[in-house]
Amino acid sequence: MYKPVDNRNAISIDEARKVIVENIGSVKLGSEKIPSIESNHRIIAQDVVAPNDYPTFRRSGYDGFAMLQEDLTKLPRTLKVVGDIPAGADFDRPLVSGEAVRIMTGGYVPDGADIVVMLETTRMIDKDTVEISETQHKDNITPIGDYFKKGDILLKKDTEINPGGISLLSAFDIQDISVYKKPTIGIITTGSELLHPGEQIVNGKIFNSNGPMIRNLCKENGADVISYTQIKDDPNKLKTAVNDLLDKCDVIITDGGVSVGDFDIIADLAKSSEKLLFNKLEMRPGSVTTAFIYDNTLFFGLSGNPGACFTGFYLFVEYALRLMQHQTSNCIECIATLNAEYTKTNMYDRILRGQYKFVGNHIEIGRVGGDASGNLNNLQRATCMFEIPRGKSITPKDSELRTWLLPFK
Numbered sequence: 254m255y256k257p258v259d260n261r262n263a264i265s266i267d268e269a270r271k272v273i274v275e276n277i278g279s280v281k282l283g284s285e286k287i288p289s290i291e292s293n294h295r296i297i298a299q300d301v302v303a304p305n306d307y308p309t310f311r312r313s314g315y316d317g318f319a320m321l322q323e324d325l326t327k328l329p330r331t332l333k334v335v336g337d338i339p340a341g342a343d344f345d346r347p348l349v350s351g352e353a354v355r356i357m358t359g360g361y362v363p364d365g366a367d368i369v370v371m372l373e374t375t376r377m378i379d380k381d382t383v384e385i386s387e388t389q390h391k392d393n394i395t396p397i398g399d400y401f402k403k404g405d406i407l408l409k410k411d412t413e414i415n416p417g418g419i420s421l422l423s424a425f426d427i428q429d430i431s432v433y434k435k436p437t438i439g440i441i442t443t444g445s446e447l448l449h450p451g452e453q454i455v456n457g458k459i460f461n462s463n464g465p466m467i468r469n470l471c472k473e474n475g476a477d478v479i480s481y482t483q484i485k486d487d488p489n490k491l492k493t494a495v496n497d498l499l500d501k502c503d504v505i506i507t508d509g510g511v512s513v514g515d516f517d518i519i520a521d522l523a524k525s526s527e528k529l530l531f532n533k534l535e536m537r538p539g540s541v542t543t544a545f546i547y548d549n550t551l552f553f554g555l556s557g558n559p560g561a562c563f564t565g566f567y568l569f570v571e572y573a574l575r576l577m578q579h580q581t582s583n584c585i586e587c588i589a590t591l592n593a594e595y596t597k598t599n600m601y602d603r604i605l606r607g608q609y610k611f612v613g614n615h616i617e618i619g620r621v622g623g624d625a626s627g628n629l630n631n632l633q634r635a636t637c638m639f640e641i642p643r644g645k646s647i648t649p650k651d652s653e654l655r656t657w658l659l660p661f662k
């Protein structure tokens with residue numbers, strides 16, 4: 254099914270994603286226990302079950318007076334105030350007919366009491382006597398286990414925890430939680446033209462802009478970047494860098510050197526891999542984006558051109574990182590309306606960096622900055638990517654196009 258590297262067989266974005274889905278099982282993430290309070294955006298590795306009912310005692314929904322409903326059959330009625338239950342306080346005996354206790358919202362409703370009358374519908378006659386004159390329509394008491402019963406699933410396996418989930422764990426005093434380990438990533442940027450920060454700029458050289466972008470994209474997508482290196486176009490250096498990372502990383506991302514030039518060493522590595530997933534895509538930019546499995550590690554070879562690197566990351570690396578974490582992509586795929594004609598045509602689908610806005614009941618998209626794959630003038634501003642279909646015709650204004658709304662933008 255997989256063609257040798259030298260005969261690059263271009264496949265579509267969807268076919269490439271399907272190959273990723275079929276092979277992602279080779280990269281399994283273990284689990285670890287972490288403090289619940291630090292689990293925001295981590296993925297739960299096993300169901301979390303309620304260790305007790307919630308609430309654990311009958312709780313008052315209002316500030317007012319707890320009493321017995323049987324005392325309210327004839328109104329107005331005066332009752333003896335026999336105590337005060339502020340937040341957090343217990344009450345040491347059951348309430349009996351003729352008695353009321355002052356109670357706060359969330360307070361413990363004593364045994365015997367079966368209604369809390371809101372403060373606003375009561376009147377103190379003297380310091381020990383309260384009068385109730387209005388008919389009550391509900392009891393204002395939250396029963397034990399009303400929100401959760403012991404044994405209920407609080408959070409299902411494969412849920413991405415958010416602050417609401419952390420609140421739930423805290424409510425049950427579940428202090429540690431089992432989550433999938435973050436995918437460990439090694440990033441290797443290749444290119445003899447790449448300078449290190451602070452070096453003198455000279456003809457032919459550029460600063461490495463893709464590496465820091467990939468690094469931060471990985472981090473915001475829940476991965477742990479454990480290694481980041483920049484090497485020259487030298488197959489031996491690449492081999493050493495890869496060997497160093499193989500047993501430490503779930504995913505190795507290289508950048509540059511994937512096309513057909515003399516120093517395109519990632520292409521050679523892909524050729525010798527156990528399983529080539531793809532090395533040519535029917536899209537621009539990023540047509541040479543490559544993925545393969547080597548020594549049970551998932552490799553992505555992203556293109557060196559900044560626009561292509563950006564596109565390849567969102568369409569395939571983000572997709573795979575989320576999949577490894579049992580999640581769907583955070584890029585929201587939708588159909589959106591193009592705000593202006595696009596005249597360039599291409600034999601492959603072209604993925605443009607753009608911006609979107611909600612207009613009435615649809616999403617409007619438009620280009621931002623240049624569309625050359627080496628142009629990085631829109632990487633900050635792009636909030637979406639959209640697909641100009643391949644073919645010879647221009648794409649008119651108001652075309653309905655496949656669009657991905659980008660996360661964290």
Ligand SMILES: Nc1nc2c(c(=O)[nH]1)N[C@H]1C(S)=C(S)[C@@H](COP(=O)(O)OP(=O)(O)OC[C@H]3O[C@@H](n4cnc5c(N)ncnc54)[C@H](O)[C@@H]3O)O[C@H]1N2
Pocket residue numbers: 442443444446447459460461462463464508509510511512513514517538539540541555556557558559561626627
């Ligand atoms: N004869 C052919 N040449 C090229 C082809 C082709 O099919 N035949 N494809 C072109 C396309 S399309 C692309 S995209 C690029 C892909 O190139 P590589 O991924 O192999 O990347 P490099 O050649 O190493 O670099 C391309 C470009 O990007 C700059 N670059 C590289 N790394 C970085 C970095 N970390 N930060 C910023 N910029 C980077 C590099 O200097 C080059 O300008 O190949 C075309 N050529």
Ligand code: MOO
Pocket residue numbers: 536537538539540541556558560561626627
């Ligand atoms: O595939 Mo390259 O990224 O178009 O320019």
